[in-house]
Amino acid sequence: MKIVSVLNYKGGVGKTTLTSNIGAELARRGRKVLLLDLDPQSNLTFCYYTPDEWRKQLRDRHTIKQWFDSFRNGKPTKSLADIITKPAVVNAVFGEGKGSLDFIGSHLRLLSVDLDLATDLRGTNEDMKAEIHEVREALRFALANDPIPRYDYVLIDCPPSFNILTQSGLIASDYVLVPTRADYLSTIGVEFLYGAMHDLVSLHNRSTKKAKIAPPEIMGVVFTMVEFYNQHPIMTQQEYMNRVKRLNLPVFTNVMRHNTTLFGNPIPTSMPAVLKHRLNSQISIELMALVSEFENAFKTERALAA
Numbered sequence: 001m002k003i004v005s006v007l008n009y010k011g012g013v014g015k016t017t018l019t020s021n022i023g024a025e026l027a028r029r030g031r032k033v034l035l036l037d038l039d040p041q042s043n044l045t046f047c048y049y050t051p052d053e054w055r056k057q058l059r060d061r062h063t064i065k066q067w068f069d070s071f072r073n074g075k076p077t078k079s080l081a082d083i084i085t086k087p088a089v090v091n092a093v094f095g096e097g098k099g100s101l102d103f104i105g106s107h108l109r110l111l112s113v114d115l116d117l118a119t120d121l122r123g124t125n126e127d128m129k130a131e132i133h134e135v136r137e138a139l140r141f142a143l144a145n146d147p148i149p150r151y152d153y154v155l156i157d158c159p160p161s162f163n164i165l166t167q168s169g170l171i172a173s174d175y176v177l178v179p180t181r182a183d184y185l186s187t188i189g190v191e192f193l194y195g196a197m198h199d200l201v202s203l204h205n206r207s208t209k210k211a212k213i214a215p216p217e218i219m220g221v222v223f224t225m226v227e228f229y230n231q232h233p234i235m236t237q238q239e240y241m242n243r244v245k246r247l248n249l250p251v252f253t254n255v256m257r258h259n260t261t262l263f264g265n266p267i268p269t270s271m272p273a274v275l276k277h278r279l280n281s282q283i284s285i286e287l288m289a290l291v292s293e294f295e296n297a298f299k300t301e302r303a304l305a306a
Contacts, residue, residue, distance in 0.1 A: 002298060003143060003154040005173040005216065008180055009189035011160040014224030017262050017273075018179045019157045020047040024090060024272040025291040027099035031152040034084070037106035038064060038165045040113075044157040045105040047272055048087040058085065058105045065107035067142075074134030080104065080146045093275050102149065113165060133207040136164060140172035141210070162196060170197055171204055175219040177294075179256075180244070182223050182237035187244050190221060194249070218249055219297050222290070224256040250297075254290040259283060 006019045016039070023035045037044040045054060045063075060066075062083045070078035085103050094100065143154060156169040170176065178193065180186045201215040221244055227234045233241060233255075245251050256262065262273050262283065274287040 001143075001151050001154060002175065003156070003173045004175045004177055004219065005156045005158050005166075005169040006177045006179065007158040007160075007166065007169070007193065008178055008186065009160055009162070009193060010180070010186045013160075013179050013181050013186050014256055014262075015160070015179045016043040016047065016157055018177070018222060018224060018256065019044055019155050020272045021262075021274040021287050022291055022294055023101060023153070023155050025274045025288060026153055026295070027090075027094055027101040028275065029291075029295075030099040032100050032102075032149060034102045034104070034148075034151045034154045036064065036104045036154060036156045036169075038110075038169050039106055039157050039159045040108055040110035040165075041159075042106040042108060045103075048090060048103055049105065054105065059107065063105045063107040065110050065113075067104075068110070068113055068135075071135060071138070074131040074138070076138055076142065079148075080142045081148045084148065089271060090275065102151070110165065113163070130207070132164070133204070136167050137171050137204060137208060137210070139168040140213075143172055167200055170200060170216055171213070173216045176216045177219055178221045178249075179224050180221055181225050182233065182240040182244075184240065187240050190244055190249065191247055194218060220250045220252045220294075222252045222254075222256065225258045226255045227258045252290065252293055254286065254293050256290065257286065 006015050008015055019035065023033050027033045035044065035048075042054075045058070049058060062085050064083065067076055067078050067080065067083055070076045083104055085105065087101060087103055090101055156173060158166045158169045176193075176197065178190055180190060197218075198215050201213060205212040223233075223237075223241055223244075226237055232238070241251075273283055274291075277284045279285075279288075
């Protein structure tokens with residue numbers, strides 16, 4: 001099971017669009033996929049459920065908020081299995097016996113999760129630190145030990161911040177995928193993210209009573225909303241793309257070009273673009289190439305290990 005957090009400190013970089021379409025295309029290829037929406041804005045959730053479906057089916061029983069609300073003495077009393085759903089419209093595309101896509105939705109009230117946890121904690125400062133740490137590492141333990149299906153891929157859509165939700169996702173993950181626009185504000189945090197992850201894992205390893213972990217590996221930076229002229233990225237964006245490449249981090253060859261179908265529609269559709277468009281459309285061809293590169297990154301890693 002490959003667990004990948006999708007994260008950038010900067011919002012509005014196409015993080016949710018990337019997560020949604022990679023997850024859907026992997027499932028269409030026969031993979032068993034779990035998508036987990038940790039972002040209180042819930043945009044990934046509304047890629048798969050309409051607001052009305054969310055209110056009726058998810059809001060009160062099947063979101064990650066119910067799992068966090070169940071914590072007692074730093075441990076959840078609910079299993080992740082209790083909150084997993086299966087988006088019917090999307091799974092109907094794959095056909096029986098093929099791939100599948102399961103989902104853990106988000107909730108707008110996750111915005112206050114740090115404050116809620118702080119309010120619930122009691123005891124000395126050291127006790128509180130220990131309990132917060134248990135909350136931080138609980139998702140990793142749950143994905144490994146709860147009675148949930150064994151997935152090929154778990155993709156975690158993290159908030160554009162470094163709060164307890166993002167930290168939980170990173171501690172649970174073996175890899176991080178970093179979407180970014182090719183501009184100053186979006187790319188400036190990429191290098192800081194690498195250092196912050198290592199600091200977080202160092203803190204985790206000093207605090208945990210469980211096995212020590214390695215920092216998640218940045219599997220790649222994906223450029224999004226790229227504008228092209230004469231089949232090449234426009235010059236100002238190419239300059240920022242080159243800057244990121246000089247950080248010596250892996251960078252995906254395939255990009256997500258600017259497209260109003262992908263990035264400009266404010267109305268939830270409950271169907272990712274990669275499933276909604278003809279297989280020979282430009283959107284589908286480019287997204288499928290990106291997903292192939294995503295999967296090949298793991299194959300390359302296995303070959304190097306051998």
